Structures are given as structure tokens and as C-alpha cells.
Amino acid sequence: MRRAIELADRGMGSTSPNPVVGCVVLDPSGRVVGEGWHQRAGGPHAEVHALAEAGEDARGATVVVTLEPCAHTGRTGPCAEALVEAGVARVVVAVPDPTERASGGAARLRGAGVDVTVGLLEEEAARGNAPWLTAQRLGRPWVHWKYAATLDGRIAAADGSSRWITSAESRADVHRLRARCDAVLVGAGTARLDDPHLAVRKTEGAVQPLRVVLDTDARVVRPGARVLDQAAPTLVAVAEDADAGQLADHTELLRLPRAAGGRGLDLAALLAALHTREVTSVLLEGGPTLAGAFVRAGLVDQVTGYLAPVLLGEGPGALTDAGIQTLSQALRLDVTDTERIGPDLRITATPRGVPAEEENR
Incomplete structure (x- = not known):
């Protein structure tokens, strides 16, 4: 199963709005005879790739897969049916499919006499599929906040x-x-100070993400901004009552309600709008104010901090106005990964709290 999880990760960034899935086929002696992963949306699923590699060796085999095989016909046929037709004897699943449309694969397999086990390394496999599972369970994209700071938490010097x-x-x-x-x-502050490009560079085979700028009053993003070039699609989110005429011919606009009782835009409405566009994951690269708004709203699912061995003593911190007034209100995190990146330290963590599936009940 851990090998299947590794295979699934190869599809991250190219399968959306579908999940990432990995699959391993073992013959009756336990020898690996097929491997596969879901490589792109609309393409063959992981099970189909693995069965094709296994060929006749799939008969009587055990199939290990990170997500319950689908039981419906979409852009591709149902994987549960493909497994039955291949004559597999056993299927081991990590995560049950939470969607009404695609679930039922385990039942279909059992009905055909296939031995099915569900739940092996479920938590580990679910972490690898967090964007898709969050989108399915909560109806919004998974949000990953990234920031870079000095060892004393400064994102810029005093000047x-x-x-x-x-x-x-x-x-x-x-x-x-x-x-x-x-x-x-990103938000208007980052757009104004950095004129960021936000496209992916020097990453082979990358699918360019949608670039989203929150410019509430439509005062910051102007024709000629780097984010408006043709390197990747761009969406500028503005308030419903903002005068954004100067951008109408240059990019797509998303009009949103203003945040209740505060500045900025309604973040829940933003994520809902992105969800309707089949966006399952968002990398939040905004400054401390926008990050604080997401933390305050409980809309951060993962945090990655790049910490440089540098001290500044003064300057803005990585997070402001997050609604935290005392230590007892602190957002506690569980560190899931630490790694040296050049001279820096990259720390990845997830907020502690109720699992997404519990929140949605």
C-alpha cells in the first residue's frame, strides 16, 4: 500500500478535478506484476494502467489501491468492472470513496465474489489525497498557506x-x-508591492495553475501587470460594487460580496466560486493580512514555512490579525515534515482539529 501511495503522488497537479490514485497488482505468490497511477484527468485510472501491465497475471491476483475503485461510467469506464473482468481474487483499499456518484465499487466487487478489505493505511493515503477529499467532503478547495520568513519570524525588514x-x-x-x-x-498588498508573476517555472511537465488576485476595490491590478500575461490563466476577484472597468478587456473578473464586518472579500464565497470551477487546491501566497483572514476564518488546511537562518529584529511578521488574542486561542499545528532546502529549513504542518469527514456530518 505504501508503494501505491507513492505512485499516487506522481499524479499530483495533473489529475484535478479527479483524485490521485495509485495501484499495485500482486500475483498469487506475492510478486508485483503491475503498477499504475492516475496520470491525468480524463485518462485511464490507476487500476486500468496496473491491470494492463499485469496482463494475464492479474487473474487470481491481489490488487492494492489507494482509493475505492469507482463503480460508475464517466469519461472512463468503471474500474470495479475492469477488476471483475480481469479475474482478480482480492482487492485491498485504503480510502473508501466519499462521493455518491463513484462509490459502490467495493459492493460491486463483493457481489462478484471478490474478497475486499477497506481501511489499510487509510489515514496515510488520505493525507496524500487531501485536496480532492476536502473538495468532496466540504465543498471547497483545500488551502495550503506558504510563507518565507527569517528565524525570528520576519517576512521583510523594517524598511x-x-x-x-x-x-x-x-x-x-x-x-x-x-x-x-x-x-x-495572493492579495492586493502582495500584488502592489511585488507585482508577482505566480506562474510555474522550471518544472517539467507542470500544468499551469490558475492565478488568483484578490483586489477588493479594483485599485491595484492594472493592465501590464505581470500576472496578466499569457503564461497562465488569471482571475481577479473584486467586490460586487467595485469599478473594475479598466480590467474588463484584460482578464476574467470574479465579483464577490465584501466580508461581513471587515475589510476584504468574503473568503467562503471565494472558495465556493473556485470550487464551482473545479479548483480542488489553492496555494495561498499572500501576505500576513490575507493569511490572517484565512486563519481567522478557519480555512487553512496546511502550512509550509521556509525559515532562513537570518535575524532581523524588526519588520512585519508572517501572520497578522488572525483573531488570536491569547495563548489559549493559538492555532496548534502538527508537524508532518521537516527538510533542509539549501541553507533554509522547510517545515510543513497541519492544524489540529476535527477531521474533515466529521465536520461534514
């Missing part, structure tokens, strides 16, 4: 200079994160 706090290696790694997400999001 506002910030290029570059972290190393070239860390900045290259950010492009890897972008390539794994459907959308990259």
Missing part, C-alpha cells in the same frame, strides 16, 4: 525590503508547490 530572505533553492521549491496546486492566490 520593507524582502528580496531575498530565503535561498534560491527554497524559491525553486515553491515552484514545485505551485505545480501541485490548481490555483495560486
Whole structure:
């Protein structure tokens, strides 16, 4: 199953709005005779790739797959039926399919006499499929907040200079994160100060994410901004009552209600609108104010911080106005990964809290 999880990860960034799935086929002696993963939306599923590689050796085999095989016909046929026709004897599943449309594969297999086990390494496999599972269970994209800071938590010096706090290696790694997400999001502050490009560079085979800029009053993004070039699609979100005529001929506009009782846009409405566009994952690259708004709204699912061995002593911090007034209100995180990236340290963590499937009940 861990091998299947590794295979599934190869599809991250290219299968949306579908899940990432990995599959391994073992013959009756336990020998691996087929492997596969879902490579792109609309293409063959992981089970189909693995069965094709296994050929006749799939008869009587055990199939190990990270997500319950689908039981419906979409752009491809039902994987449960393909497994039955291949004559497999056993299927081991990590995560049951939470969707009404595609679930039922386990029942179809059992009905055909196939031995089915569900739940092996479920938590580990679910982490690898968090964007798709979040979109299915909560009806919104999975949000991954990324920031770069000094060891004392500053994202810029007192004079506002910030290029570059972290190393070239860390900045290259950010492009890897972008390539794994459907959308990259910044706010007006970042757009005004940095004129960011937000496209993926130097990442072979990357599918360019949707670039999203929150420009509430339509005062920051102007024709000629780097984010409006043709390198990737761009969406500028503005308030319903904002005068954005100067952008009408240059990019797609998304009009949203203003946030209740505060500045900015309604973030729940933003994520709902992105969900309708089949965006399952968002990389939040905005500054401390936008990050604070997402944290305050409980809309951050993963955090990655690039920490440079640098001290500034003064300057803006990575997070502001998150609605946290005392230590007891702190958002506690569980560290899931740490890695040296050049001279920097990359820390990845997830907020502690109720699992997504419990929240949706």
C-alpha cells in the first residue's frame, strides 16, 4: 500500500478535478506484476494502467489501491468492472470513496465474489489525497498557506525590503508547490508591492495553475501587470460594487460580496466560486493580512514555512490579525515534515482539529 501511495503522488497537479490514485497488482505468490497511477484527468485510472501491465497475471491476483475503485461510467469506464473482468481474487483499499456518484465499487466487487478489505493505511493515503477529499467532503478547495520568513519570524525588514530572505533553492521549491496546486492566490498588498508573476517555472511537465488576485476595490491590478500575461490563466476577484472597468478587456473578473464586518472579500464565497470551477487546491501566497483572514476564518488546511537562518529584529511578521488574542486561542499545528532546502529549513504542518469527514456530518 505504501508503494501505491507513492505512485499516487506522481499524479499530483495533473489529475484535478479527479483524485490521485495509485495501484499495485500482486500475483498469487506475492510478486508485483503491475503498477499504475492516475496520470491525468480524463485518462485511464490507476487500476486500468496496473491491470494492463499485469496482463494475464492479474487473474487470481491481489490488487492494492489507494482509493475505492469507482463503480460508475464517466469519461472512463468503471474500474470495479475492469477488476471483475480481469479475474482478480482480492482487492485491498485504503480510502473508501466519499462521493455518491463513484462509490459502490467495493459492493460491486463483493457481489462478484471478490474478497475486499477497506481501511489499510487509510489515514496515510488520505493525507496524500487531501485536496480532492476536502473538495468532496466540504465543498471547497483545500488551502495550503506558504510563507518565507527569517528565524525570528520576519517576512521583510523594517524598511520593507524582502528580496531575498530565503535561498534560491527554497524559491525553486515553491515552484514545485505551485505545480501541485490548481490555483495560486495572493492579495492586493502582495500584488502592489511585488507585482508577482505566480506562474510555474522550471518544472517539467507542470500544468499551469490558475492565478488568483484578490483586489477588493479594483485599485491595484492594472493592465501590464505581470500576472496578466499569457503564461497562465488569471482571475481577479473584486467586490460586487467595485469599478473594475479598466480590467474588463484584460482578464476574467470574479465579483464577490465584501466580508461581513471587515475589510476584504468574503473568503467562503471565494472558495465556493473556485470550487464551482473545479479548483480542488489553492496555494495561498499572500501576505500576513490575507493569511490572517484565512486563519481567522478557519480555512487553512496546511502550512509550509521556509525559515532562513537570518535575524532581523524588526519588520512585519508572517501572520497578522488572525483573531488570536491569547495563548489559549493559538492555532496548534502538527508537524508532518521537516527538510533542509539549501541553507533554509522547510517545515510543513497541519492544524489540529476535527477531521474533515466529521465536520461534514
